Amino acid sequence: MSNRLFDASVAPAAVPEADSRGPWAYLWWLVRIRPWPLVLAAALGVLWMIPLALVPLVIGRAIDAAGQDTGQTGLYLWSLLALGLGVLQALAGAGLIQAAVGAEAHALSTTHRVLMRQVVRLGATLRGKARSGDVAASAAADVESIGNSFEVIGRTVGAVVAAVLVAVALTVTSPVLGLAVLVGVPAAVLSIGPLLRPLQERDEAQRELMGVATSQAGDIVAGLRILRGIGGEATFAARFRRTSQQVRRAGESAGRMEAWLQAAGVFLPGLVTVGIVWLGARLALNGTITAGELVAFYGASAFLTLPVSTATEAAETLSLAKVAAGRVCTLLRLTPDAVRPEHPEPLPAGALALTDPDSGITAEAGRLTVLTGPADRLADLADRLARPGPAGPAPVRLGGVPLDRVDPAELSARLLRSGPADTLFSGTVREELSAGSARSREALARALYAADASDVVAALPGGPDAWLDEGGRALSGGQRQRLVLARALLAAPDVLVLEDPTASVDAHTEARIVDRVAALRAGRTTVVLTDSPLWRGAADRTVRLAADPDAAPGGPDRSAGVPS
Known part of the structure; x- marks a missing residue:
C-alpha cells in the first residue's frame, strides 16, 4: 500500500499514548484519561440501586405501621417514602443509561483511535507483523468487549453499595439474619470465581480461531479470480469450512461455560434467598421479628439476587475485556520499521536523487x-x-x-x-x-x-x-x-x-x-x-539487475549490471 497513506502526521493527536504493558494496564489507562463518565455512572448506579434495596424495608415498616392502633399517619408517611424512592430510582435509571453509554462510547472510540493510529504507524509493514484477521477482529469484537466492560461498571458499583446497605440494615434489625446475609451473599459471589478462568481460556481459543478464519475469508475474497483460474475454489472452500467448524466448536465450548456461569448466578443467590426466608420465618414464629420485618427480609433477600447477578455479569464481562485488551496490546506493541530519529536531518529542496x-x-x-x-x-x-x-x-x-x-x-x-x-x-x-x-x-x-x-x-x-x-x-x-x-x-x-x-x-x-x-x-x-x-x-x-547479487557483470557496479 502506498506509504503516503500511512503518514504518521495524520494520526489522531488528541489521544495520548496508550499503556500497552498488559490488558489490565490498558483498561486502567482508559479509565485514567477520562474518568468522569465512569464516576458519574457509578454515582447514578448507587442512586438507582439504593431505592431498590430500601423499598422492601420501607414496605415492611408500612405493614407494621398499619397493624398498630396509632392511626393511618405512619402508613401514609411510609407509603410516600416508597413513592419517593420509586421516583428517585426512575430518574437515576434514566441518567445511568446515558452515563453508562457515554463511558462505553469513550472506551469504544478511544480504542478504535489508538488502533487506527497504530495501523497508520505500521503502514505497509503491518502485513508482515500481524494477520489481517487479527486486526479486523480487534477492530470489531475486541473493541466491543472493552466497551461492554465500561458499560457495566456503574451498575456494579451501585449493586455493591446497595448490597452493603441491605446487609447493614438487616443486621441492625436482626443480627442473626444480618450475619446470614453477610456470609451467604459473598459466598455466592466467590463460588462463581472458579468458572471464570475456564471461560477466559475458551474465549481466548475462540478469538484466536476467529482471527484465522477472518484471514482465510479475506484471502479467498481477494483472490477469487485467481482461484477460479487455477481451479482452487473447492480446496480453499474446504479449508475455510474446516476452520469455521473449529470456530463453531470453540464457540460452543465457550457458550457452555458461559451458560454454567449464568446458571450459577441464578442458582447460588437463590439458595441464599431460600435460606434467609426460612430463617426469617422461624424468627417470626418465635416472635423475634414482626410480620413487617419478615416481609422486609424476604424482599431484601430477593433483591440481593440482583447484586449477585450483576456481579456475575461484571465478572464475565471483565474476563472478556481482559482477553480483548490483551489482543489490542499485542497489536499496540508492534513496532514500525521506520522510527523517527532523535536528530532527524532535513532533505534538500527540489528534485532528489x-x-x-x-x-x-x-x-x-x-x-x-x-x-x-x-x-x-x-x-x-x-x-x-x-x-x-x-x-x-x-x-x-x-x-x-x-x-x-x-x-x-x-x-x-x-x-x-x-x-x-x-x-x-x-x-x-x-x-x-x-x-x-x-x-x-x-x-x-x-x-x-x-x-x-x-x-x-x-x-x-x-x-x-x-x-x-x-x-x-x-x-x-x-x-x-x-x-x-x-x-x-x-x-x-x-x-x-x-x-x-x-x-x-x-x-x-x-x-x-x-x-x-x-x-x-x-x-x-x-x-x-x-x-x-x-x-x-x-x-x-x-x-x-544481475540474477546473482554477488555477480559483477558490470565491473565495479557489482549488482546493478550494465547501465544502458
Whole structure:
C-alpha cells in the first residue's frame, strides 16, 4: 500500500499514548484519561440501586405501621417514602443509561483511535507483523468487549453499595439474619470465581480461531479470480469450512461455560434467598421479628439476587475485556520499521536523487530511471529504496541523506512507493484518489489522464463522485491498477517508485500510460521497476539487475549490471 497513506502526521493527536504493558494496564489507562463518565455512572448506579434495596424495608415498616392502633399517619408517611424512592430510582435509571453509554462510547472510540493510529504507524509493514484477521477482529469484537466492560461498571458499583446497605440494615434489625446475609451473599459471589478462568481460556481459543478464519475469508475474497483460474475454489472452500467448524466448536465450548456461569448466578443467590426466608420465618414464629420485618427480609433477600447477578455479569464481562485488551496490546506493541530519529536531518529542496550504495544503483534527480531484472530482486530492491531498513554500513540515501536519518513524516511526503500490493478503499473516487488531501479538479484530471483512467471514472455512475466498494472489487484488474497509479501520480511526490505499474493493461494502453507519465513527471525523480520494453524505451536511464547479487557483470557496479 502506498506509504503516503500511512503518514504518521495524520494520526489522531488528541489521544495520548496508550499503556500497552498488559490488558489490565490498558483498561486502567482508559479509565485514567477520562474518568468522569465512569464516576458519574457509578454515582447514578448507587442512586438507582439504593431505592431498590430500601423499598422492601420501607414496605415492611408500612405493614407494621398499619397493624398498630396509632392511626393511618405512619402508613401514609411510609407509603410516600416508597413513592419517593420509586421516583428517585426512575430518574437515576434514566441518567445511568446515558452515563453508562457515554463511558462505553469513550472506551469504544478511544480504542478504535489508538488502533487506527497504530495501523497508520505500521503502514505497509503491518502485513508482515500481524494477520489481517487479527486486526479486523480487534477492530470489531475486541473493541466491543472493552466497551461492554465500561458499560457495566456503574451498575456494579451501585449493586455493591446497595448490597452493603441491605446487609447493614438487616443486621441492625436482626443480627442473626444480618450475619446470614453477610456470609451467604459473598459466598455466592466467590463460588462463581472458579468458572471464570475456564471461560477466559475458551474465549481466548475462540478469538484466536476467529482471527484465522477472518484471514482465510479475506484471502479467498481477494483472490477469487485467481482461484477460479487455477481451479482452487473447492480446496480453499474446504479449508475455510474446516476452520469455521473449529470456530463453531470453540464457540460452543465457550457458550457452555458461559451458560454454567449464568446458571450459577441464578442458582447460588437463590439458595441464599431460600435460606434467609426460612430463617426469617422461624424468627417470626418465635416472635423475634414482626410480620413487617419478615416481609422486609424476604424482599431484601430477593433483591440481593440482583447484586449477585450483576456481579456475575461484571465478572464475565471483565474476563472478556481482559482477553480483548490483551489482543489490542499485542497489536499496540508492534513496532514500525521506520522510527523517527532523535536528530532527524532535513532533505534538500527540489528534485532528489535516490542512491543505493549496496547495489550501486542511482536514480538521478529529476529523471526517469527504469530498473529491470529478476522479479524477486526487483521486489527486494523496491522495499529497500522506499523504506528505511536496519542500520547498516551502506544505507539508501535520498538527496544525499540516509533514509534512516529522515523524519518519517517528511519521508512519506517526499518519497512514495506504489506497487501491486496497493489496494483501493471504500469511498468516492475523488476521496480515494486524493487520499484525504486537498487536490484541485485540474490536478485530478491530469492524474487520471496520465494513468489512462479517465474512461474508467467516466463510466462510473457519478463520475469522480461515484462510490467505490472496498478493494474496488467491481472493477477489473486493469481498471484497479490504473486508478492506483492515478492516486500515486496525484500525490505528486518528489520521488516516485513504481513497481510494475502497467502489468495488468494491454500494450496499447501501456504505451499511452508510459508516454503520459513520463511527460507528467518531467523534472521529478521517477523510478520504475519493470521488464516492460515500453518503459525502457521511455527511460532516461535503464539499469539491469544481475540474477546473482554477488555477480559483477558490470565491473565495479557489482549488482546493478550494465547501465544502458
